[in-house]
Amino acid sequence: MEALKNKVxxxxxxxxxxxxxxxxxxxxxxxxxxxxxxxxxxxxKITTGAVRYPLSKILIRIAAVYPDAIFGxxxxxxDERAIIELFKNTKLRSDKVITIGIxxxxxxxxxxxxxxxxxxxxxxxxxxxxEFDRSDVQKIASMTxxxxxxxxxxxxxxxxxxxxxxxxxxVCFCDVxxxxxxxxxxxxxxxxxxxxxxLTRAYHMAGRCVDCGLCEEACPVDIPLRTLYRRVRESxxxxxxxxxxxxxxxxxxxxxxxxxxxxxxx
Amino acid sequence: xxxxxxxxxxxxxxxxxxxxxxxLDGHLVGVLPGxxxxxxxxxxxxxxxxxxEFVYREKRLKNPLVKKDGVFFxxxxxxxxxxxxxxxxxxxxxxxxxxxxxxxxxxxTNEENYLMQKLMxxxxxxxxxxxxxxx
Numbered sequence: 001m002e003a004l005k006n007k008v009x010x011x012x013x014x015x016x017x018x019x020x021x022x023x024x025x026x027x028x029x030x031x032x033x034x035x036x037x038x039x040x041x042x043x044x045k046i047t048t049g050a051v052r053y054p055l056s057k058i059l060i061r062i063a064a065v066y067p068d069a070i071f072g073x074x075x076x077x078x079d080e081r082a083i084i085e086l087f088k089n090t091k092l093r094s095d096k097v098i099t100i101g102i103x104x105x106x107x108x109x110x111x112x113x114x115x116x117x118x119x120x121x122x123x124x125x126x127x128x129x130x131e132f133d134r135s136d137v138q139k140i141a142s143m144t145x146x147x148x149x150x151x152x153x154x155x156x157x158x159x160x161x162x163x164x165x166x167x168x169x170x171v172c173f174c175d176v177x178x179x180x181x182x183x184x185x186x187x188x189x190x191x192x193x194x195x196x197x198x199l200t201r202a203y204h205m206a207g208r209c210v211d212c213g214l215c216e217e218a219c220p221v222d223i224p225l226r227t228l229y230r231r232v233r234e235s236x237x238x239x240x241x242x243x244x245x246x247x248x249x250x251x252x253x254x255x256x257x258x259x260x261x262x263x264x265x266x
Numbered sequence: 267x268x269x270x271x272x273x274x275x276x277x278x279x280x281x282x283x284x285x286x287x288x289x290l291d292g293h294l295v296g297v298l299p300g301x302x303x304x305x306x307x308x309x310x311x312x313x314x315x316x317x318x319e320f321v322y323r324e325k326r327l328k329n330p331l332v333k334k335d336g337v338f339f340x341x342x343x344x345x346x347x348x349x350x351x352x353x354x355x356x357x358x359x360x361x362x363x364x365x366x367x368x369x370x371x372x373x374x375t376n377e378e379n380y381l382m383q384k385l386m387x388x389x390x391x392x393x394x395x396x397x398x399x400x401x
Contacts, residue, residue: 019267019269021269024270026271026273027273029273030302031270031272031273031286032269032270032271032286032288033269033270034267034268034269034270036267036268038267039268051302052301054298058269058288061290061295061296062269160311160312162309162311162312162314162315163315164299164309164310164315167315168298168299217301217308218299218308218309218310219309220306220309220310220311
């Protein structure tokens with residue numbers, strides 16, 4: 001933690017950044033906070049915490065008000081993957097964001113089944129060990145089509161349409177959301193139309209989902225959303241050789257499809 | 267440039283979910299679910315997710331209104347409370363205490379709800395007290 005504090009203070013004092021978005025202990029609990037030169041005394045309370053808030057999504061909001069400012073941001077590996085996608089989708093500018101990597105505890109890595117808990121530019125802690133746990137996806141894949149359909153009908157049928165999965169998602173940034181499109185999605189009706197509501201979101205996650213799992217964490221009825229999006233993520237990798245958030249310089253498929261560069265085969 | 271998160275409790279119902287108010291340059295810009303709270307464990311319902319939206323709404327009631335000749339007029343608390351107290355007294359005298367009932371609110375604290383039932387039972391003299399969540 002001392003290394004992180006020193007790094008943040010150094011960046012703020014040198015004027016390299018206008019603010020550093022991280023977690024601050026408020027009472028005994030960590031919440032997002034923007035450390036600036038005016039609030040430098042608060043850096044003492046900075047924490048990496050055992051919880052995850054969508055910091056990259058919060059940064060979009062702040063950067064929209066201060067487009068010329070350079071910000072530092074505390075990054076777990078999942079935050080960094082999201083930020084890479086946000087650069088590509090022009091929601092954040094790579095010359096205006098400095099990522100400061102922090103490690104996740106082994107418990108958190110396990111709970112998240114995180115395949116890549118190792119951010120670049122690691123300042124605080126040691127990089128966690130990777131967890132290759134695809135058991136959730138494999139379990140569904142081993143079902144017959146009928147079982148699979150029943151499974152998802154039951155799971156998605158629990159939905160109370162809180163929009164939490166979309167609201168917390170770091171790569172859900174559209175000004176207009178198709179999930180609120182009145183002719184498509186009836187207001188005041190739960191569960192929403194099955195399975196189109198959730199599959200629409202799943203399709204929109206293709207080429208974007210960075211497998212952070214915040215959606216599943218935010219779901220009040222424990223729908224295994226991440227399993228669904230993981231499958232979509234794997235399809236994108238298989239068909240289009242693209243893993244969102246992993247490759248900084250690779251053009252996302254959504255930007256090249258249609259030019260005949262890719263051919264999707266069965 | 268100032269951004270902070272202020273943890274508080276959702277005012278929509280009696281569950282008591284933890285919401286985190288996002289404040290950017292003194293302006294409430296959004297909410298997040300409290301991740302460390304055992305009540306909601308990082309989740310919210312749609313009301314919780316939009317619980318900040320009423321704050322700057324034009325239609326938000328900022329002063330008491332009193333109806334005169336069928337039309338609402340903005341007024342001060344003195345007049346509003348005098349009107350309510352006067353009418354409650356009159357109804358009680360004319361029709362008895364049990365002709366009055368009150369609905370307390372999930373948007374209030376326990377203590378405020380306690381005072382509401384106290385007012386009904388001790389001051390008005392009726393057991394007609396219930397709660398909006400049972401409507």
